[in-house]
Amino acid sequence: MTKKPNLRELKTILDERRVSAGPSxxxxxxxxxSFHAPALPDVVVWPYTTQEVSRLVRYAxxxxxxxxxxxxxxxxxxxxxxxxGGMVIDFTQMNRIIAVRPEDFQVDVQAGVIYKDLNKTLSRDGLLFPxxxxxxxxxxxxxxxxxxxxxxxxxGATKxxxxxxxxxLPGGDIIHLGNRARKSASGYNLAxxxxxxxxxLGIVTEATLKLVGLPVNFMAVRTTFPAIFQATQAVYSIMRSGLTPAAMEFLDANVVHVLNADRGLTLEENPTLLMEFYGFSEQGLREEMQFVEEICLENGALSIDQGIGAEERxxxxxxxxxxxxxxxxxxPELSPLIMDVAVPLSRYSEMVDFSKETVRALTAYLFGHAGDGNIHVHVMDNPHDPKRWAKVEEATRLIVMKALDFEGTCTGEHGIGIGKNRFMPVEHGESYELMKRLKAWLDPDNLFNPGKFFPL
Ligand SMILES: Cc1cc2nc3c(=O)[nH]c(=O)nc-3n(C[C@H](O)[C@H](O)[C@H](O)COP(=O)(O)OP(=O)(O)OC[C@H]3O[C@@H](n4cnc5c(N)ncnc54)[C@H](O)[C@@H]3O)c2cc1C
Incomplete structure (x- = not known):
């Protein structure tokens, strides 16, 4: 049984306005x-500094x-x-951009900075956090x-x-991890x-992030195919061709149908690929455009629409x-369950076909970051109808198992949370035991975000 927080004591750590147990x-x-059942915390706090976070964790x-x-x-x-339950530390007030270092392509931020705001600020220096x-x-x-x-x-990803x-850290100690060198071979990579x-394992209060230069010019392509298999084969062909797309997204015909219905559009309701390429000159991009077009046509594309520049994009x-x-x-009456398995690129076509077949009897939409081998299977259903939801859960299981058969992962980007706990032992085998030992060593009372990775 965890003890309820003493608000008066907490208000000696933070001023009154930054501690709340109000119902809303x-x-x-x-x-x-997500659709996952809500759980109320006992108290929410809004720190401004690392020292305040440390004191709050010590109290907890x-x-x-x-x-x-x-x-x-x-x-x-x-x-x-x-x-x-317990204490939720809300980082929205720790939202300072501490230092931009254009000469090093780096920025120091507090953890609560919204990445879109960060990119607005960075664009003044021609920089991007991608x-x-x-x-x-x-x-x-x-x-x-x-x-x-x-x-x-x-x-790549945030990492x-x-x-x-x-x-x-659990217990309240503050540690500094990593360095600002562009490369390092020093010690365990704890960051x-x-x-x-x-x-x-730990609560991040500040970060130094690597940045890249803002792209100079863009080319965008939207292309449709008669069947999913042809669209996903085109993904593979483009990735193998030596072209380097900045983005490559797949949408199935159901997604296009919903976009048409919701936004009054008249897009062709076929499997669709969206691509983006960056380059220095229009001339270079035009050459790439021609190459992309050839590959798409070889894979049976029905239509290709493309353009250069921000507006076209x-x-x-x-x-x-x-x-x-x-x-x-x-x-509006249904909730989403979104699977986001990722597989090696050579298995992407099979993975998408298998997923489509598995959710055929459900209200499902397939889209995703095709260039990464990542597919989102977005099922809309009612989590309060146990019979229906059992079917959704079973489809999830089958799709994840297929991704693991293909030596992929149960989650390309959304993380484990509550929903994917059940797949951790299957995906990680004996290394799951090592993860458990690490967690138990760092946080023996299981107080940092309990119930995630390791079911309660
Ligand atoms: C429309 C939509 C589209 C999305 N598309 C994508 C996508 O393309 N790719 C993708 O990766 N995700 C996507 N997501 C999921 C989500 O936006 C991301 O995972 C995002 O990074 C979560 O950030 P957040 O600030 O909302 O974190 P939260 O949801 O508040 O927290 C995320 C996790 O991080 C922990 N956490 C929060 N702050 C800290 C901290 N300071 N220190 C340590 N741990 C912390 C939390 O406890 C939690 O476990 C999408 C979500 C939506 C709604």
Whole structure:
């Protein structure tokens, strides 16, 4: 039994306005964007500094109270849901960009900075922090989930941009991990261990992130195919050709149908690929465009629409950014379960075909970061109808098992949260035991985000 927080005592650590057990505040921090059952915390706190986070964690540990870090709550697997109540540390007030270092392509930030705001600031110096999960995520939440997104086919995931972290450990000690050198072969990579650990091993308060230069010129392509297999084969052909897309997204015909219905569009309702390429000169991009067109036609493309420049990119790509919301609006009475398995590129076609077949009898949409071998199977259903939901869960199991057969993973980017706990032992085998030992050593009372990775 965990002890309820003593608000008066907490208010000696933070001023009154930054400690709340008000019902609406607790409700807001009881759920993320997933269908997973909400769980109320006992108290929510908003620190400004690393020292305050450390003192809050010390207080919580003294009282054996669970502590869950909270970014923007946009996760899709229940990752920040405080399943055992306790204290939620909300990072939205720790949102300072501490130092931009254009000469080093680096930035120091507090964990609560929203990555879209960060990129607005960085664009003044011609710089970009490339991982882009789409939602208004915080850097802390992106590090927690090792988020990636549309551009990861070119730039990789959040883990590839974390250079240095300030972390509060279970118990409250503050440690500094990593360095600012462009390469390092020194010791265990503990910053990489924290990245993707969903707040179960440490709470990130500050980060130094690697940056890249903003691309100079863009080319966008939207192309359709008669069948999914041809679209996914085109993905493989393009990736093998030596071209380097900055983004390569797949949408199935159901997704295009919903986009048409929701946004009054008249797009061809066929399997579709969206691609983006970066380059210095229009001339170079035009040559690439021709090559892409040839490959798509060889794979049976029905239509190819393409253009150069930021406006063309928006015209051809805007639909991708609307996908999640359009599906949600199309089924206001249902909840989404989103699988996000990833497999080696050579198995992508088979993975997508298998997924499509497995969810044939369900209300399902397939889309995803095709260039990364990552497919989102987005099923809309009612989690409160046990019979129906059992079918959704079984489809999830079959799809994950197939991805593991293909030597892939149960999650390319959304993380484990609550939803994928059951697949951890299957995916990781004996290394799951090592993860358990590591967690037990660092956090013996299981107080940092309990119930994630390791079921309660
Ligand atoms: C429309 C939509 C599209 C999405 N698309 C993508 C996508 O393309 N790619 C992708 O990767 N994700 C995607 N997501 C999921 C989600 O946006 C990302 O995982 C994001 O990184 C979560 O950030 P957040 O700030 O909301 O974190 P939260 O959801 O608040 O937290 C995420 C996890 O990190 C932990 N955490 C939060 N802050 C810290 C901290 N300071 N220190 C340590 N741990 C912390 C939390 O406890 C939790 O376990 C999408 C979500 C939505 C709603």
């Amino acid at each position: 505040v607790l409700e807001l921090h009881s759920h993320d964007e 540990f003294k009282h054996k109270m669970p502590v869950t870090a909270w970014g923007a709550g946009t996760s899709l697997e229940g990752n920040p849901i405080p399943v055992k 991982p882009d999960p789409g939602a208004a995520a915080t850097i802390g939440g992106m590090i927690g989930n090792n988020a990636s997104g549309i551009r990861s086919v070119r730039y 590839d941009y974390v250079m240095r972290l300030v972390v509060v 990489a261990l924290i990245t993707g650990s969903e707040g179960t 928006s015209r051809l790509w805007d639909i991708r950014h609307q996908t999640y919301e359009s599906i949600k609006r199309h089924h």
